[in-house]
Amino acid sequence: MNAALNEWNAMALLQEERPTAGATSNAPRWNVPVKASVLLQLFPLLEATSVVLLSMLSGMVFDLVSFGHFGEYGRNFGLGVVVAALFSTSAHARGLYPGSEPRWPASQIKEVVLIWTAVFLGLSVVALTLKVGDIFSREAVLLFFVAGLGGIIFARLGAKRLFASLTTSNVLAKPQVVIVAQSDVRSLSSVVQAIKASGSDVCQTITLPPASSEAAFLECMNKLVEHVRWRSVDEILLAANWADISLIEKITGHLCMVPIPVRLLPDDIVSSLLKRPFVNVGGTRAIELQRAPLTVSQLLRKRLFDLLLTSAALPFILPLLAVVAALVALESKGPVLFCQRRVGFNGRPFKIYKFRTMTILEDGAVVPQACRGDPRVTRIGRLLRRTSLDEIPQLWNVLKGDMSLIGPRPHALAHDSEYSQIISFYTARHKVKPGITGWAQINGWRGATPQVDMMIRRVEHDMWYVNNWSIWLDVKILLLTIPRVWTGRNAY
Template sequence: MIDPPINFLFSDLVKFMSIGSDIRDKTRRVDQAYGQRGTIWSSDTIPYILSTSDALVIVLASISGGIFYHLFAGSPVPNLLPCCAVGLMAAFIYILRMSGVGYYDLPDSAKPGVEITEILVCWFSTGILLAFFAFLLKIGGDYSRGAFFAFYLVTPIGLLAVRKATKAKLASAVAKGGIRRRDAVLVGDQTEMAALAPRDRLALFGATDVKEFRLSGQVDPESRLADDEGVFEQIRAFVRRNNCREVLLVLPWNDTARIEFAREKVKNLPVSSRLLPDSHVRSLSNFVSSARQRVLAIEIQRAPLSAVERVVKRAMDILVAAPALAALLPIFVLTAIAIKLDSAGPVIFRQRRRGFNGKEFVMLKFRTMKVQEDGPVVVQATRQDPRVTSIGRFLRAASIDELPQLLNVLSGEMSLIGPRPHALAHDSYFEKILEDYAFRHHVKPGLTGWAQCNGSRGATPTVEDIAERVKLDLWYVNNWSLWLDVQILIKTFFEVARKRNAY
């Protein structure tokens, strides 16, 4: 039995919002895996704590500015609700702008030295934006200009003081080994890993303690390759088990073979990946001498969709799939009756496919063939395929056979829009002949996709055909937006009507 659609959306939102409640647990717990005791701060809690601190400063400064200005002017203290509203709006604008430049992220927030210029420029420009909005919305009558001026001057003092205090707290935590990045893993050559001093680690990834995986120190190439294969199997299991978001590589930059090997292995994981400077590059750049400069690193794999983007995409899936499923229920019933009358066998065809992060799931389709292949060999459909039933030809031409996948969408295994999933046998083959094929698993598979809307639909009998589809799928992964999904949905209706490559 399928739960009501609202339950799917509610459960996803609960998972997303539980990030805030997890902060208290993550910031004060013992990490048994490392065998240490004491207060452990996880890096993914730092941005929430710092941004919340700034928001409190701004809101309190707005309220205090309103109170003290009216007391100083000898007038009664007015309704403070406008002060709260202005403070919240200012906090939203300020935090949004500072987050965009990585102000709250490690390692920037852990570096010594307060970013005085950045804070002042951002705050005073925020004040200008607030004044502009007040003029447009004509709210000057509800909020005193004198209170706004006091708020405008007092707030940067509070922001600078809080930043100074949090810098001192983070420095103390780093000195005690109390900052740990649980969202990242460090993979590297044994010599390069040993050369990373605590200060280097802080400058490179904002923490002195990161889960490490050391590659083989064998001299023999074959032995080293075998050992490295085993290490990356451990990395793959750890990343998926702990929902890590980043893989950091510390390898000699002149060891191109090992860098390429690591890049190939990371492809199968939906994480961002960066190649950090080796000891030679660090000695040339002397990056630790400056607390403010950005650290040189090469991004070899971009991150998949963020948590916010995934929630937005999931909400769209449910809001479209649930009404569509209800509206199409009569077609489901008529199709099921037609299939049963046409040939012997089940109404629904089930086949294992790979989804996000390579996780297997069972995809649903209306049965259109006399066979139900789901093994090591799956033969793709061809034109005038004798295995296709009479009613199956019509269902495939009209794409009605794909409609049961709306249930896969509601259950969270698929999305409305994404790369079309292939049978496991085809996946294994395509991964061997196309080096970028694994990137398709960085998002959920879709009921329809960018490739299908651009003519790459149906069977892929040649390497060129699947290469073209993968190229279009990767473009979608790298350029996702909500508007793009809407465009693909609209184009899908016209593509279905054309019946191009549908057999």
């Protein structure tokens, strides 16, 4: 066995010295720190237990404050069990419990809040339907809602820090990974770095011999199996060309005898595809190469959002519209409103309405962008453009359905034609309706774009909005628009 292990470097790139067969008895497989996966299996149970305890504690505190003594804890115990069961089941379904590695992404907190709220809303509906709501005090339930949500968030953030501390202090053992790679894999170093960054240790990196050398390949596989048997290896990662099906099948055939997972890493081509969403198509799964426009349900929600907010704001905005219209008419001759053709949803042109801010009305094949000190801009127009008050008439475009409150800003036909030839992904921003304000505008990409790079950055922000749309994102953009408009300096 020692002689065989001494020949390992002839076929594999070893990053640490291998133990001999005689040395394995002094370093048994189980003589390692506690595995993180063992503790992670207990986390859902501990979290559910804390929910039950917080339910009982909330009821006891409420009774003590309200009546001066502890009341019956049985009802609160039952409520806690039901809430814990519903929350844990929903959290498992949404993948909010880490598997074998201690990962709690910050984005999970939002889902935790939504699930916790949905559980209480659902139970409230059931209680009203069954007319059993009087059994529980509303104040005690509200206290439990706040305490339980705070406890769950605190436990998850605390567990994340605790696992990081335990891993750093070597109390928790890092998963030991062996990478088996073809010699022509170019991204192997980045793969190793990504695995280490995730909290695992790459204890071995093995380079396979050429495919033409069958004897060397068999000997390499046999020694790999022997190595895994006598070392504490948790996982084998295979970095190979996905087109080489015969090699992948040969390797999995040899490794089927070891009781640890063997996973195939994506190659350079597949890696870019796997970053895209997966969708179910019949009995199989497909990779979504391009996201379709918003679904019917999403379009309906966005349209209702636009109509409700616009209708509610109009009574308060009408006096402002009258004042601005009077100022525009008094300063210079010409129409109060300026109409210009813009490119909208699916590339269809429409007429946009704005308060006139210039002494001329341009809507031809060439429309120069306004710049600092532009002589075409009137004094009132400069103030309107600076504060974006000239955009208020576009609420009529929203009511008509040409625009949305939130979306990529529409450009003049001349600008749209120009940039669509320069920026390859420019036209993809027309997958949603244009908006009065948007993600690009609150991130500083508002106003003139004299350089192509500036327009590229604006379009990149527009595309991020298209690919990540939600009602909550629209609310966030709407709330941030006013402070960003008043502090912005790029509108002339």
